[in-house]
Amino acid sequence: MNMNGGQALMKALENEGVDILFGLPGGAILPVYDPLIDSSIRHVLVRHEQGAGHMAEGYAHATGRPGVAMVTSGPAATNIVTPLCDAYMDSIPMVVVTGQVPYAAIGTDAFQECDTTGITMSVTKHNYLVTEAADIPQVIHDAFYIATTGRPGPVLVDIPKDIVDPNNPRSAMEWYTPDSHDLPGYLPNQAGDAELIRQAAKLICEAERPVLYTGGGILKSRGAEALLELAEMTGIHVVTTLMNRGGFPDDHPLCLGMPGMHGNYTAVTAMQEADLLIALGARFDDRVTGKVGEFAPLAKIVHVDIDSAELGKVRRPDVAIQGDCRVVIEELVKALKEMGGSEAQPDRNQWRSRISGWQERFPLTYEQSKGDELLKPQYVLEQLRDSTPSDTIVASGVGQHQMWTSQYWKFNHPYTWVNSGGLGTMGFAIPAAIGAKAGRPDRMVWAVDGDGCFQMTAQELVTAATEGFPIKVALINNAYLGMVRQWQEMFYEERYSEVYLTRDVPDYKMWAEALGCVGLRVESPEEVGPAIAQANEINDQPVVVEFRCEAEENVFPMVPAGMSNSDVVVDPSQRDQPR
């Protein structure tokens, strides 16, 4: 079939199962926006290209399918660098199509030209500059394959204008449906080595104080059920990192919750005291390990990861298994069953009682506001958690509100937590929530945002309002860049430098209304529940609920940067408790 490159691009995207595209047109990508009109793919017109990228990420987080964004060249391409880097750090499958100046103009400093593949080389799993229209079907097929297999990640496809412009003879091509990949250097391996899996099973059967340290690889591999079986069969407790919240139910008696810098005391301490850490799709990130040399000093390590470069990168494992988390866990369960299943597990009652002792002495806690004090953010999050369906999808920005959400929410379903872990991208919440809602319109979607974050990407609420994505935003307004304020309080002798954002400017309620949303403002504890209930009832418009919160509230527990996890700082009310 004869067609032009632009038509081929749309057809190639349709063939990959793309149902929604987040983007914003411009000069170089213009010819592709014409065949888009005739395509089955829905396009969501964003207000800033960064929003398109985060929406694609949110879509991928919530559905497991690759998110797709399309923007033009130059400034649009540079605007989407942040989401690419975010997706690269958090292993989010994403395909970004960028327009480029005509092939013959590349390198001439043409209008809206930038070296997009050069700029994005270090923040993509792979990228392409397509030079011939005839390459488009194969490159798109390869791009989705690379983005979604192995360790997932973002792939960028840069397309010069001439090969998609029907008025240019270089765009003429004959359509073909690619059915294979010629990628001699890319051979993602799924299965783990059987002998190493047996060794891991043996270590598990010998361990007295084992902990399952589970990361984003559980969700990426769709391994939550396998993990549940492994944990229940062995009776081993599970910590869920920031990237695996929801990968193991918080309500499960074996769940210890989030470890790391703001993890709960029991999760942090159980890992410190463990004699075996079974790391599944986790990468020993500095926010989890604290001072690496003093992290889990007594523990042997079993490390399972699809990316062999993670094995031994930070901590030398005793057993390193390269493979897909779900596949390896299933094999591990089989190997453990052959060794006797739950019967073969040693008596770990003493360990269990130590864990429950920590849980009793060091639960998450905060002091409720008194008198005319403003709201406590933790209270707002508890109320929000308790008044929304358990499968609500929660997206967050980055900072204190993100940590409180991860701490206080009860994640009992996979793919309900959408956040920026590795890169820590402020402003992620609103566009990511829109993407999640686009992927899961059946679910309630709340964005929990800070006032600093909100001001970075609030314009995408216009996208939500006009494109029909009735997300809800819980805006934790503490008038500060709160996490930075907390560090200045704790580590810079309360010398506050450039962290105060002001309490009343902007007027968030008016701003929300101007953006096409319902705007609500809450200042006292008794208003919290009713405001959430009101927001939950609104399904034809986005809602922003501004919760006016105490500025001085800090996130605890906290392992100060560079310190050992054994030196975790607990809430002031728990500091007299025996460790």
Add this chain to the structure above:
Amino acid sequence: MTAADGGGTTTLVVRVENKAGVLARVAGLFARRGFNIESLAVAPTDDERFSRLTIVVGVDAAPMEQVVKQLDKLVNVVDIRELNPAASVERELMMVTVRADPEIRGQILDLVRIFQATVLNVGYDEIMVSLTGSPSRVDDFEDLLRPYGIVDVQRTGKVALPKLVKAAPDPLAP
């Protein structure tokens, strides 16, 4: 000891797809992961789909396992061989122009003879020679020429292949 001596270095022979921008991907990876390249030689292989990079990396500068694993993640990198200098044959080409006034030209030609180097070009008071050899031999030659005044020197960086098996197969083996 310099890098060319093979001291404190490892040689990686990296087969990559012969596509635009692949060298930039490899070089960029070294830069952003904080690994240092001592020398780099690039050439197509007998199969035109692939090129071979011979990269000498300072082993103190980087955990070699991470270098190899991160390189291997690049989609265009097909395979990587790590060559131990003791178990490989290494060669490097040097072209050098040296000050050579007519009265001392003979001394330089002596060195050329001893090292079996080649005279490429002769000027009134300069001489251009080339030498192919192991990196340490090339180092020695360069050191000996230096006192005469090196005007210009260009080295290719080394290329290498693994040493071959010496023992013939046992004819009685099953």
